[in-house]
Amino acid sequence: MTDTETLYEALAGHLDTLGQDAAPLFLAKVALAMGHALGDTGRALAILDDCAQDLGAQPDPAQ
Amino acid sequence: MRPAGRSELDSLYFTYPHFDAPAPDAPRTDPAPVVIVGAGPVGMTAALELARHGQRCVLIDAKDTFNDGSRAICIARASYHILDRVGAIAPFLEKSLPWTMGRSFYRGRQVLEFSMPDSPNDKYRPMYNIEQQYIEQYLWDAIAREPLIETRWQTRLEAIEAGAGGAVLTLADPHGRYDLPARWVLAADGARSTVRQMLGLRLRGRNFEGRYVIADVRMQHDYPTIRRALFDPACRPGGTVLIHRQPDDIWRIDYQLRDGESEAEAISEENVRASVTAVLEDIGHSGPWDLEWWSIYSANTLALDDYRHGPVVFIGDSAHIVPIFGVRGLNNGMADAQNIGWKLALVLSGQAGEGLLDSYTPERRGATLDVFANASKSARFMTPPSFGWSLMRDAALSLALHHPWAGELANPRQMAPYTYDQSPITAPDAGGPGGPKPGAMMSDVALGDGFLSDQMGPWFTLLWIGEAPALTHPLLKVVALPAEGTVARAWGAAPGSAWLIRPDLHVAGRWAKAEPAAILAFLDALLERRA
Numbered sequence: 001m002t003d004t005e006t007l008y009e010a011l012a013g014h015l016d017t018l019g020q021d022a023a024p025l026f027l028a029k030v031a032l033a034m035g036h037a038l039g040d041t042g043r044a045l046a047i048l049d050d051c052a053q054d055l056g057a058q059p060d061p062a063q
Numbered sequence: 064m065r066p067a068g069r070s071e072l073d074s075l076y077f078t079y080p081h082f083d084a085p086a087p088d089a090p091r092t093d094p095a096p097v098v099i100v101g102a103g104p105v106g107m108t109a110a111l112e113l114a115r116h117g118q119r120c121v122l123i124d125a126k127d128t129f130n131d132g133s134r135a136i137c138i139a140r141a142s143y144h145i146l147d148r149v150g151a152i153a154p155f156l157e158k159s160l161p162w163t164m165g166r167s168f169y170r171g172r173q174v175l176e177f178s179m180p181d182s183p184n185d186k187y188r189p190m191y192n193i194e195q196q197y198i199e200q201y202l203w204d205a206i207a208r209e210p211l212i213e214t215r216w217q218t219r220l221e222a223i224e225a226g227a228g229g230a231v232l233t234l235a236d237p238h239g240r241y242d243l244p245a246r247w248v249l250a251a252d253g254a255r256s257t258v259r260q261m262l263g264l265r266l267r268g269r270n271f272e273g274r275y276v277i278a279d280v281r282m283q284h285d286y287p288t289i290r291r292a293l294f295d296p297a298c299r300p301g302g303t304v305l306i307h308r309q310p311d312d313i314w315r316i317d318y319q320l321r322d323g324e325s326e327a328e329a330i331s332e333e334n335v336r337a338s339v340t341a342v343l344e345d346i347g348h349s350g351p352w353d354l355e356w357w358s359i360y361s362a363n364t365l366a367l368d369d370y371r372h373g374p375v376v377f378i379g380d381s382a383h384i385v386p387i388f389g390v391r392g393l394n395n396g397m398a399d400a401q402n403i404g405w406k407l408a409l410v411l412s413g414q415a416g417e418g419l420l421d422s423y424t425p426e427r428r429g430a431t432l433d434v435f436a437n438a439s440k441s442a443r444f445m446t447p448p449s450f451g452w453s454l455m456r457d458a459a460l461s462l463a464l465h466h467p468w469a470g471e472l473a474n475p476r477q478m479a480p481y482t483y484d485q486s487p488i489t490a491p492d493a494g495g496p497g498g499p500k501p502g503a504m505m506s507d508v509a510l511g512d513g514f515l516s517d518q519m520g521p522w523f524t525l526l527w528i529g530e531a532p533a534l535t536h537p538l539l540k541v542v543a544l545p546a547e548g549t550v551a552r553a554w555g556a557a558p559g560s561a562w563l564i565r566p567d568l569h570v571a572g573r574w575a576k577a578e579p580a581a582i583l584a585f586l587d588a589l590l591e592r593r594a
Binding site: 024025029031032 | 454455457458459461462466468469
């Protein structure tokens with residue numbers, strides 16, 4: 001079981017240390033490395049789609 | 064372009080020849096079976112391939128010498144096989160620098176070292192660096208020995224009329240203007256093809272944003288022939304730099320222009336010198352250097368919808384423009400030239416129907432589209448087109464500092480010849496005997512006294528494992544290979560297995576339990592295709 005709270009705190013700590021400018025690159029690295037560690041491309045892609053929700057850019061309903 | 068005070072042909076290491084126009088009284092208007100427009104490396108390769116198969120051609124070029132500058136410098140293994148087949152390979156092997164390896168750096172630290180497939184079974188190395196002037200010189204030396212090729216320098220195409228049974232070219236040289244009828248025309252006149260424009264044909268596709276300056280410098284620099292890619296280097300923050308070694312102590316430096324950087328300013332001598340100085344500092348070169356030549360390009364993927372227009376066939380850059388990261392411009396052009404060369408020779412000699420030519424566009428345009436797919440991936444990595452691509456590229460490179468799996472995203476994977484498995488003249492694969500698949504370029508095998516590729520006949524070759532049947536066809540050479548021999552082992556093939564190899568070393572078909580009559584019927588059907 002992943003201790004989600006520990007992960008949550010560690011991410012917040014890294015983001016505070018790195019600052020806003022480095023945050024996108026850091027999170028992009030995290031996403032790639034975690035996806036790689038997961039070893040399941042289908043699940044990784046589903047997580048990406050899930051995380052892209054509710055962030056402003058709405059998916060095209062025609063798609 | 065060259066430094067102030069030096070003309071376009073004033074090279075530090077190469078003496079450009081001067082070619083006269085045909086003599087005033089030379090015959091000019093006798094109909095030609097084939098006219099090749101453009102005596103660059105692609106046009107010259109096509110002329111040599113036709114001549115190898117006994118066919119005459121007239122090769123015309125508007126210039127009085129070779130192309131200026133080093134241009135295409137990376138020649139792939141498959142192209143060396145083409146040069147081998149047309150009898151021009153010896154000086155290339157003497158001059159060029161073979162290489163197998165590339166290294167990528169991110170902010171000064173190495174993130175990837177890749178090797179291209181290579182083994183003692185390969186007659187040639189995966190890649191060779193050589194300046195294009197030498198490529199043209201060595202091809203020209205072979206053409207000068209060849210009585211079937213008539214070259215007309217300083218001869219410009221002024222008009223072309225193409226009909227069902229051939230074309231008439233209006234040509235002009237210093238002695239006048241004349242019409243030359245031709246049964247076939249090969250347009251090898253480059254990215255700005257006059258033939259293409261005169262026929263009203265357009266390339267379609269897209270441009271990438273990335274623009275690069277390529278600069279050649281001469282310097283004593285101690286580094287092996289390994290392609291270096293510098294991502295986000297100190298000398299060019301946010302940009303990408305490529306470095307290649309060439310013969311004669313010439314080094315190629317490609318660097319990306321920044322967004323909004325003006326092309327006109329970027330190619331001023333002063334700015335090129337400043338950019339090169341910064342790159343050389345970055346790679347630790349502190350000795351003297353001379354600026355030799357420079358140029359600019361952008362990464363485009365553009366192609367004609369159909370490479371043939373009646374009697375006119377487009378080969379090389381006239382048919383397709385690809386980003387240079389894939390080193391597929393000239394290499395694909397040479398494959399075009401060979402592909403149409405042997406097919407046209409068969410049609411001209413009456414040994415094949417014109418329908419054979421219908422396989423040219425699907426095979427070679429297919430190869431171009433494959434390059435587009437790969438080159439688009441490369442280009443997105445080399446010159447990310449947007450915020451998202453740029454961020455993920457940097458994330459991959461940053462991870463690659465410690466994780467080799469991420470470095471693989473920077474691997475250009477650019478080297479494999481295209482497989483014609485969808486071609487109308489490739490036999491469907493009915494569960495083959497192992498070894499190279501239908502449509503693929505034949506893999507080579509080292510034999511005691513040379514290589515399997517040396518055993519090929521001028522036209523088609525049937526490789527047969529075990530005792531070969533008595534099988535005769537005017538265009539077929541049968542090569543029997545021992546049942547327990549090197550090839551049988553390398554390809555895991557049982558006795559009775561057979562591969563039909565085309566003149567360009569691609570596999571036309573393979574059979575696990577070969578029936579001689581079926582193979583001959585397949586070959587005849589391939590040749591007798593009607594238009």
